[in-house]
Amino acid sequence: MTKQLFRVDWIMSAAIFGLLIFDLLIIRSIAPGLFLQQLTYVLIGIGLFFLFSRIDWRIYPKFSWFFYFGSLIFLGITLLFGTITRGAIRWIQIGSLTIQPSELVKPFLILFFAWFFSEGEELTVKKIFLGGLLLILPAFLIFTQPDLGSSLVVILIW
Missing domain, CATH: 1.20.58 (Methane Monooxygenase Hydroxylase; Chain G, domain 1)
Incomplete structure (x- = not known):
């Protein structure tokens, strides 16, 4: 039996990532100067998402x-x-x-x-x-x- 790498609800994850991409596109078109800052925060958030998905909720x-x-x-x-x-x-x-x-x-x-x-x-x-x-x-x-x-x-x- 193989150990599951991440215990993630992939449908919810896809929806979240879709919103993140949409967010980045909107920021890029409205305030290009803030795009890199927002991208940094998104990447930190994705890292935290995967970190916390590894933790057993119990x-x-x-x-x-x-x-x-x-x-x-x-x-x-x-x-x-x-x-x-x-x-x-x-x-x-x-x-x-x-x-x-x-x-x-x-x-x-x-x-x-x-x-x-x-x-x-x-x-x-x-x-x-x-x-x-x-x-x-x-x-x-x-x-x-x-x-x-x-x-x-x-x-x-x-």
Whole structure:
């Protein structure tokens, strides 16, 4: 029996790659100066796609609390050391790279709450309430940036 190199949904992958090609064509026609920068980001994204496709998804629950606390730390770093742009502190600058932590927090919270609500046998009112309490801090930290849109998305994730 041969080991599968990548565990990938090839139909979804083809759709994603099609959108990436379309994106690059649009960028090339609208802003040719940004094409190489966008191509670099696309290639980094493709590399990360293949890297994460090699990871067995069943290990993610083991890291659920890490995702949650990592999100809180990342948002706290943004408030302390973030770059102020148009009155908002939403970005962390690392060299020439700028990161918006609230965008990274969204998938982390999805993984955390998927684990949190699936853990145990039944979903109780107490568990739903506790989940809501765990949501308050990241939603508040995003709201203080201020980023109402991302705050609402985080609340809807719950």
